[in-house]
Amino acid sequence: VTKGIPAAPEDDARITAFGLFVEAFTGLSAKLAEQFAAHRLAPVEFEVLLRLARSPRGALRMTDLAAQTSMSTSGMTRVIDRLERESFVRRTACESDRRGWFAQITENGRARLADVLPGHLDLIDKWFTGQLSKHELDALLASLRKIRDAVRPDATAGASGEPGTG
Amino acid sequence: VTKGIPAAPEDDARITAFGLFVEAFTGLSAKLAEQFAAHRLAPVEFEVLLRLARSPRGALRMTDLAAQTSMSTSGMTRVIDRLERESFVRRTACESDRRGWFAQITENGRARLADVLPGHLDLIDKWFTGQLSKHELDALLASLRKIRDAVRPDATAGASGEPGTG
């Protein structure tokens, strides 16, 4: 039996598929990061402000924030340190569990988020969702959801306790 | 006219779509990184070894490597420093342009790559390509390619010059 050209695992279709995933994702992220930088925000800082703004009382526990952003708790401590230094968030004690702390978005933080968000949405539309037909986008999101559910079975988290009101 | 509940830009469908992209990608990357770590490799080190192994003479210019991995040239200098220290690559002068240097994969480097690659392919199959039907995968890749081409119009690079033969 003639073997012909030996298999080249480095050129496997799976490598190509993942490479495409990487290039699309990192390229898109770079476009978004550029805008964040223009507003003096790191991507993770934007993400934290966004998650806080969507949460009841604008507050989340440090641990929840860390889990939702796939960051270590010590890393999140430092992100909140920076955001607090710029008065975009404040720390609030947790009444029901004295070990815990909330990060809570301030009016300053909401204002900065409002500055960034419209352009951010435009960029997602321009470089991501707007590149595809409605049907293509629906199919893409369905596939991404399958993958997400497989690799992140615990992709839910929520606030609890009693942050201050303002 | 009744406006009803005011628009909440933080909950825009575009945000949800991008969030799904982030979760799927970072979750998958984490699975792959776990295996790299088990083989004492950083993800970017694996990527460099893979790209070198696929290139003529197993060599690429520092600048090309940096561009292909979306890394700064100084960052790539340091990656190659580490890989050279472990004798997975060597530096080779470029004959046609004396400012340039090639990183060239060694037999040690190819051996380490061969250790990692089978498990790596299995993981991509398990957590990514194997999660989807052939039709779904084709559609996903077509959409990713559209996005990649939009955000990275310059996604090609190649070797040039005259690396040593090893």
Next chain:
DNA sequence: GAAGATTGATCTGTCAATCTTG
């Protein structure tokens, strides 16, 4: 003077250890 590569200073993130509270 511009480009390829490296180096020094600095920034951001993690891990291990620590402190406090459950």
Next chain:
DNA sequence: CAAGATTGACAGATCAATCTTC
């Protein structure tokens, strides 16, 4: 003694500056 949060020491990446070659 386990869990939430922080801190010190350190690894990894970038930017600006530098050196060599085009």
